[in-house]
Amino acid sequence: MKYLDEYRDKALAQKVVAEIKRIVTRPWVLMEVCGGQTHTIVKYGIDHLLPDEVELVHGPGCPVCVTSLEMIDKAHAIAQRPEVIFCSFGDMLRVPGSEADLLVLKSRGADVRVVYSPMDCLKIARANPDKKVVFFAIGFETTAPGNAMAVWQAKQQGIENFSVLVSHVLVPPAMESILASPQNRVQGFLGPGHVCTVVGYEEYEPLAARFHVPIVVTGFEPLDLLEGVLMTVRQLEAGTYEVQNQYPRVVKREGNLVARDLVNKVFEVYDRKWRGVGMIPKSGYKLREELSDHDAERIFQVKEIDTQEPSICISGLVLQGVKKPHDCPAFGTLCTPEHPLGATMVSAEGACAAYYAYGRHLQCEKKELASL
Amino acid sequence: MCLAIPGKLIEISENPEGVRMGKANFGGIVKQVCLEYTPEVNTGDYVLVHVGFALSKVDEDVAARTYAMLEEMKQLEELSDADEPEAAPAISGGP
Numbered sequence: 001m002k003y004l005d006e007y008r009d010k011a012l013a014q015k016v017v018a019e020i021k022r023i024v025t026r027p028w029v030l031m032e033v034c035g036g037q038t039h040t041i042v043k044y045g046i047d048h049l050l051p052d053e054v055e056l057v058h059g060p061g062c063p064v065c066v067t068s069l070e071m072i073d074k075a076h077a078i079a080q081r082p083e084v085i086f087c088s089f090g091d092m093l094r095v096p097g098s099e100a101d102l103l104v105l106k107s108r109g110a111d112v113r114v115v116y117s118p119m120d121c122l123k124i125a126r127a128n129p130d131k132k133v134v135f136f137a138i139g140f141e142t143t144a145p146g147n148a149m150a151v152w153q154a155k156q157q158g159i160e161n162f163s164v165l166v167s168h169v170l171v172p173p174a175m176e177s178i179l180a181s182p183q184n185r186v187q188g189f190l191g192p193g194h195v196c197t198v199v200g201y202e203e204y205e206p207l208a209a210r211f212h213v214p215i216v217v218t219g220f221e222p223l224d225l226l227e228g229v230l231m232t233v234r235q236l237e238a239g240t241y242e243v244q245n246q247y248p249r250v251v252k253r254e255g256n257l258v259a260r261d262l263v264n265k266v267f268e269v270y271d272r273k274w275r276g277v278g279m280i281p282k283s284g285y286k287l288r289e290e291l292s293d294h295d296a297e298r299i300f301q302v303k304e305i306d307t308q309e310p311s312i313c314i315s316g317l318v319l320q321g322v323k324k325p326h327d328c329p330a331f332g333t334l335c336t337p338e339h340p341l342g343a344t345m346v347s348a349e350g351a352c353a354a355y356y357a358y359g360r361h362l363q364c365e366k367k368e369l370a371s372l
Numbered sequence: 373m374c375l376a377i378p379g380k381l382i383e384i385s386e387n388p389e390g391v392r393m394g395k396a397n398f399g400g401i402v403k404q405v406c407l408e409y410t411p412e413v414n415t416g417d418y419v420l421v422h423v424g425f426a427l428s429k430v431d432e433d434v435a436a437r438t439y440a441m442l443e444e445m446k447q448l449e450e451l452s453d454a455d456e457p458e459a460a461p462a463i464s465g466g467p
Contacts, residue, residue, distance in 0.1 A: 001378070001398065001399035002378065002380070002418065003378040003418060003430055003435060004377075004378065004399075006439060012442055012443070015442075015445055016442065016445070019445060034374050035373060035374070036373070036374050036375050061374070062373060063373045063374075064373055089373070089423070091373060116403075116423070116424055117404075117406070117423050117424025117425070118423065118424075119406060119424055120424075138373075139373060139374075139423075140373070140374055142373075142374040142376065142422055142427070143373065143374070143422065143423055145409055145425055145427065146406075146422065146423040146424065146425045149406065149408060149409075149425065153389065153391065156389075157389055192374065194374040194375075194376045194420075194422060194427070195374060197376070197420060197427050197428045198427060220375075220376075223442065227438075227442065248431070248434045248438065249430055249431050249432075249434045249435035249438060250420045250427075250428040250429075250430055250431070251428070252428075256409055256410075256427055256428060258408070258409050258410075258411065259409040259427065262408075262409075347373070349373055
């Protein structure tokens with residue numbers, strides 16, 4: 001496919017790797033922010049192609065992973081109500097709450113439906129006027145315009161039986177939280193290309209300046225990621241810390257102004273709890289007061305649910321780039337994609353799930369065997 | 373989750389509710405796409421699509437330039453491979 005295949009060219013990738021090897025003089029720790037980027041890196045083994053000096057640690061940019069357990073339990077409580085049709089993106093279906101997951105609830109009779117776009121929910125709401133259609137609106141800045149449009153259109157078109165359970169998260173506050181931590185190891189970032197497609201990268205400039213870290217807004221194909229690494233290493237070696245754009249074929253400095261405008265009309269910034277990390281101030285969106293008729297949390301009044309995560313799980317440290325999946329004693333044994341213990345194993349884009357899917361747990365076993 | 377894919381816009385229309393919609397071709401699979409956030413796009417353009425929304429037009433000129441720069445790096449490297457070892461510093465350029 002155009003704009004995909006040419007960014008997977010092996011010979012070209014080898015040349016970019018050679019150039020990274022040529023310019024690197026000492027160890028650097030880089031973090032790719034987005035879960036989609038983590039997935040590409042592990043799938044293509046990009047981290048293994050890089051010279052030993054360049055270490056990639058994996059960031060918190062998997063919205064399914066960081067959705068709090070309390071919010072997932074709330075979603076499940078709403079989904080089980082007889083008057084509800086509960087709609088969700090497919091990747092949320094297998095994420096376990098305290099008691100079950102959405103697929104299990106569906107098998108028990110709950111009306112749970114997978115949608116490709118939040119706009120599909122409006123059709124479902126119009127076709128089922130006697131039901132309450134609830135959409136689980138999760139995601140980063142990339143997904144906010146789609147979710148905002150569904151709410152906005154519901155209001156414009158008078159679709160009263162449509163509401164959203166909002167659990168939106170934002171990237172810059174999470175990066176700030178990582179950089180401000182005394183445990184921080186990250187010296188440069190591959191910025192989230194699709195988040196920046198929507199919001200641009202002006203917001204990242206103060207972060208780069210304050211923490212002296214280069215941030216290179218990077219795409220999602222293997223060549224994009226390698227070029228993002230090259231640009232970041234170049235800056236680190238030169239001692240600069242600018243925001244650069246590796247992905248200009250879709251990302252503009254100001255982002256998409258039409259989308260930003262509607263997102264601001266529908267959502268306002270709000271404190272959010274991140275699974276594995278905890279509360280981060282002003283790190284998410286909630287619906288604006290004037291749209292509260294479409295707010296599932298208000299309509300269904302689900303009480304705060306007290307939850308507890310397994311103590312063995314180190315997903316919080318993995319999400320902050322302090323640890324790698326194979327540093328966890330439960331990785332690939334007690335904790336697998338079928339029975340995830342924490343945030344980074346619950347979705348395919350989580351670092352632990354990506355490592356597991358591409359056999360990295362087997363490599364650990366091999367290493368252990370070899371050391372016997 | 374932030375997966376977004378480039379598709380070629382093959383049709384633009386308005387749905388009964390007045391929302392600007394279109395159809396995009398993703399390597400043979402055709403999907404409905406909301407075009408409200410990309411008022412500038414025309415049929416034949418490539419758009420980056422996420423959860424049924426075109427978030428950006430793919431800038432063909434910029435894409436070609438970036439790719440050409442990478443290609444250039446490849447060619448420079450190949451040249452230097454063929455050259456004497458002292459020619460190696462010639463490959464300091466790039467994006």
